[in-house]
Amino acid sequence: MSAAAAAPRADPHQLGRNPDQDDRPIIVGGGEDDAPNKRIIVGYGFWIFLISDIIMFSAFFAAYAVLSGATAGGPSGRQLFHLDLVAIETGLLLTSTFACGMATLAAEARSMFWTQVALLVTGLLGLGFLALELHEFSSLMQQGAGPDRSAFLSAFFALVGCHGVHVGAGLLWIGTMMAQIFAKGFREDIMRRLLCLTLFWHALDIVWVGVLTVVYLLGVR
Template identity: 45%
Template sequence: MSINFINNNINHYHHDDNINQTKLFGFWIYLMSDLIIFACLFATYIVLTNNADSFPTGKEIFNIPYVLIETIFLLLSSITCCIAMCMLLKNNINLIILWLLITLLLGLIFIIMELFEFYQLISLGYTPSKNAFLSSYFTLVSIHGIHVIIGLLWIIIIIINIKINGINHLNETRLHCLSLFWHFLDIIWICVYSIVYLLGTII
């Protein structure tokens, strides 16, 4: 009787593990499709920027020190997300929630700074409809920002789930997917900062 009970638990564990691996694989496929979308946005930005002769260009409107501070906040959030995953290995629920909250705060600061940057540009008359450069710039950066907002909402949902259900197989998988998503957004932003902002002020 006890042997059958143990075997059933083992089979149930392997079944859950297989489901979680399938979900992780599916999420990797989603990230690859998202990568293609961003690649198209980068390509569009580069083409439209190179073909746009009208004022303004990145040299006139970008505030690199300000955007660098934005970038630092987002990169710090990636580190705190890593720490939260380390706390998952230790099964420390309180510290997982703490580091997720810090990640949430850093990501929120990034979004607020980005929105303020948009507000400043638009208030100066640099709207998306002004020229092809601004249109592609606002589109690329906004879509990344929307992804970050989705990530922030995801963090809130995971924190609530962990508070209610603790650490189970489902929440572990959700945390792994969140970590992949958040680091993916950091990599995309590094590309945005390098291609859009840094090169935009040089070329």
């Protein structure tokens, strides 16, 4: 065999071929190092989804800001909103976000017990928040202040209700993650899903702070 034939073929442009392994493509980070790279990619992609979701909420906020005074002679936020109930809702959601962060730390430590406990606490606090929100909606409608009463109430139910639907979806996601972690352990794909769940839950907390400020605090002035 000649020296030219024995020498590895050069790939000066790095077009994805491995000169030492014939025509097989180069697999970047194909072993344990592949997981962190994929985790970053998944997290980045989920942030794009969250940004699109925040844009949707921005449209609801804009609609509410325009219609907040359009009560059509009906009750306004000053007559309808009760800040003591809203304060309890806020406390539940903020505490659930803290518990969600604790679940992430427990999962990083590969503690099955504390991960499940933290996710369970997150779900129970979120469920309490959602129950109070549904109670508020029911109370408003019993007073004749449903979404069909005025443009203001339509915008209110649309904005706050959309956030509530997201919380409900998050609760289903939490239950699914608890089952997957219990059945499959802390595999890399499970950890990536937990990362996305954490980002989603924290984003709901941020949106709620906006709802608290724009809808409730400004509404009772």
